[in-house]
Amino acid sequence: MSQSISANPETGKSGGHGHHRGATAALSLAALGVVYGDIGTSPLYAIQTVFDPTNGLALNALNIVGIVSLIVWSLIIVVSLKYVALILRANNHGEGGIMALLALAASSVADRPTLRRTLLSVGIMGAALFYGDSVITPAISVLSAAEGLEVAAPFLKTCVIPVTLVALVTLFLLQKRGTSGIGSVFGPVMVLWFIVIAVVGVVNMMQAPAILVALDPFTGLAFCLRHKWLAFVALGAVVLSLTGAEALYADMGHFGARPIRLTWFGLVFPALALNYLGQGALLLADPGALQNPFYRMFPQWALYPMIGLATAATVIASQAVISGTYSMTKQAMQLGFLPRMNVVYTSEREMGQIYVPGINWTLLAAVVAAVVGFGSSTALGSAYGIAVTGTTLITTMLTFFVIRYAWHLNWALCVFATVFFFVIDATFFSANLLKITQGGWFPLLIGLIIYTIMATWGRGAEMMRTEARNRAGTMPLKSYLTTLLARSPMRVGGTAIFLSAEPNAVPHSLINNLMHNRVLHDRVVFLTVNNEEVPWVPASERVSVHRLDSHCFQIIIAYGFMDEVNLPRALEGCKVDDLPFEPAETSWFLSRATLVPTPGSGMAMWRERLFSVMLHNVGNVAAYLKLPANRVIELGARVEI
Structure with missing residues (x-):
């Protein structure tokens, strides 16, 4: 069957401009509740992890400004330019995500069997790493929110792990009921979240306006040239600010490219940039706030409400990743890379709302093991980066074959458009490889297990089809x-x-x-x-x-x-x-x-x-x-x- 590419998946006709604007607004609100939960909650732990003493980076004014500059410009280059401007255009009949991209890339080189097999193998590896991401995202997100308890009241430190486990177990137990009932409140909660973190960022920036120097890209470049090896190590934590960028692409089929672009540029990116700048300003004014720079931005009276809002936001982030894992599992089954599993459709109106019991309970066991085994969001940060950067690196590789062999763009343009991002992704990935012994082995182990299962099932199914064809020949x-x-x-x-x-x-x-x-x-x-x-x-x-x-x-x-x-x-x-x-x-x-x-x-x-x-x-x-x-x-x- 032939493939077609469209730059804009939302091609449906509307009855008028007013109706179209209303539909776009509704989709944009829904997208805020599904797409941005992961990347939107990264401020909870990103800067704190960068300056973790084990990374060896001193907490001083130059380093603070340099790190904030790297984070802001990473959001601009990787998310705004790579995902929003380029990869959102590489849709498979309006669908996004690594499995949709893999199917599109593989079909575009169908006349090159060896290359096709190589792409399938690489794409499966990226999908396998996504499962590692699916384990760590709920663990680090909810755990980082619960850690606000020890900021509000240090004697509650022993409650952080139990509270996290109760929230996560409850979340996974509720999966079989579907998300249609609670999905309607996700958008407004995330709107409130982004507004609050933007406002508190601006308030803290007023205490140390010098942080605005971070908006100059040469500030981050100067930091890298000054520290060289330490800067390379720091990139392994800076990438935590980009976690969830893949969701922009994966959820394109649900909302369309236009609402995702509008919400990113209209609310999400400004709020994230302001909050990171605010955390940097706080550290310039009070280096002691490094214990938890996100929660230290708030006055004491606002801590408990903010812990509640952060927990809600992280649960939403976790729900989006869990639902995405169900969806990708179903896609992998239909494409022949996973054995059949029981798939429960939880909504009579929305076919995309599914529940896969086998995946649900396996994920829960792995998430609980991650929370108990690592014990803190900072420790989990070391494990998080490899899964994220591995998937984004493979996404960039697959995109090259789509724009070259499916879009038939000029070779030089294809190389320029993807090699630039490939170098950045490879740098982030290499920096995270340094953390294998600190926890990076965890998502790699999960990815290796899933890759072995997917590759073995895909190859075995192909061999059985070959046996059937041979039988048809005789x-x-x-x-x-x-x-x-x-x-x-x-x-x-x-x-x-x-x-x-x-x-x-x-x-x-x-x-x-x-x-x-x-x-x-x-x-x-x-x-x-x-x-x-x-x-x-x-x-x-x-x-x-x-x-x-x-x-x-x-x-x-x-x-x-x-x-x-x-x-x-x-x-x-x-x-x-x-x-x-x-x-x-x-x-x-x-x-x-x-x-x-x-x-x-x-x-x-x-x-x-x-x-x-x-x-x-x-x-x-x-x-x-x-x-x-x-x-x-x-x-x-x-x-x-």
């Missing part, structure tokens, strides 16, 4: 049917649907059914599900029917990686006179493959065994395809790879 479906029907097998009433991964191959379930039951239904359907590298497949292109012979049909159903898979619903639209789809008279035949790992040209034996275990424990296929449980027949089959 025993094509049409030839087999001709031979079978010539023997006049006994026919019984109803419709039998045999699912097959390869349209031209004979399904194992058909062979086993004939072997054991020795009958053929009046109507026989061979059904193949194709997962396309696009977000959605139009309803008019969903189902294609081909007549074979003697009431035998071949049906291909296509889904995009954002579509909800529902085979009975798709078949209701079949318009073939002698193929009535009557659910009560239809039997669904599935093959339950038992994999036999064998030495040879496939994967390493340990990977084949891992794939076999995943295949054996894969989620309920019938439930995933939305098949009626009382009409499904599973037949076993041995497959060697």
Whole structure:
């Protein structure tokens, strides 16, 4: 299926300028509650982590101004220029995120198999690192908010970890109820958050206006030239101010590029810049505030309300990342990089609102381990940067192939547009590699585990499809049917649907059914599900029917990686006179493959065994395809790879 690129995903027509402005305002408010929670709560811990004594950077006026300058200009270059100006244009039919970008990049080089496989491998690595980000974001965000308790009352220090764990466990327990009920309040809460942190930033800047020197980009450059190695180390913490930038791109399909751009330039960026400048001004006036520069900006009477607001903002940030993880898991399943898992749709109106129980409980266990194991937001900061910078680095790499091979832009322009950002991303990533022993190993370990699972499943599924194609070469479906029907097998009433991964191959379930039951239904359907590298497949292109012979049909159903898979619903639209789809008279035949790992040209034996275990424990296929449980027949089959 062909790919198309649009610079503006919000192409729907409106009834008038007023209606359009109203819709944009509503989308912008909603975007504030979903897109900016992560990057919007970074001021809670970013500057405090930069000046952590273990980094070796002295707290003096020149260093404070230099660090604030690096943070502000990192927001301008990485977020404003890279994401908002460039990457938001690289959409896959309006969808963003690393899996959508991977599908778009891979399809743009479909005629180069080796390059395509390399891109898939790199893209999977980026997706795997996103899971590491998904673990650390809730942990560091909520923990940093709760640490305000020890600023308000030092004797409450022992309550920080318990309060954090209670908030996080409650958040994960509520996931199965969906977010539609609380989603409506996310936007206004984040508006209040950004206004408050901007105002307090301005108030503190008035105490030390010298901090405005940080707005000069040469201030940050001078800091780097003066400190060299220490500046490089500091970049590993400066990048914490950029966490959540990937969300601008990942959530583009929900809100469109225009509302995201409006909210970033109209509220979020000014508020973040003012707050970082305010924290710098506070440290210039009172170096002792380094214990927690964010909360020290507020007067004593405002601390408890601010702790409540910060906790709400960090819960919103965590919710956005958790929901994004569900969405990416579903996309990865449909693209063939993860085994099927139970996906629960929590809203009848919003198909994007999903809940994946297996991912939810795994994330909760990992988040609790991170909070208890690291113990503070400063310690977690060392682990955070690697996951974030690794994903952004890979996003930049994939973007090059999109703008070169999908947009067909001039080679020199493509190189200039991406190499500049690639160098910056690589510098941030390299700086964070220095923190592997301080906690950076944690997201890398998570990423390695997820990458192994995704790469093994993707390769194993491809090998099984190759086995089916080879079987089709030696025993094509049409030839087999001709031979079978010539023997006049006994026919019984109803419709039998045999699912097959390869349209031209004979399904194992058909062979086993004939072997054991020795009958053929009046109507026989061979059904193949194709997962396309696009977000959605139009309803008019969903189902294609081909007549074979003697009431035998071949049906291909296509889904995009954002579509909800529902085979009975798709078949209701079949318009073939002698193929009535009557659910009560239809039997669904599935093959339950038992994999036999064998030495040879496939994967390493340990990977084949891992794939076999995943295949054996894969989620309920019938439930995933939305098949009626009382009409499904599973037949076993041995497959060697």
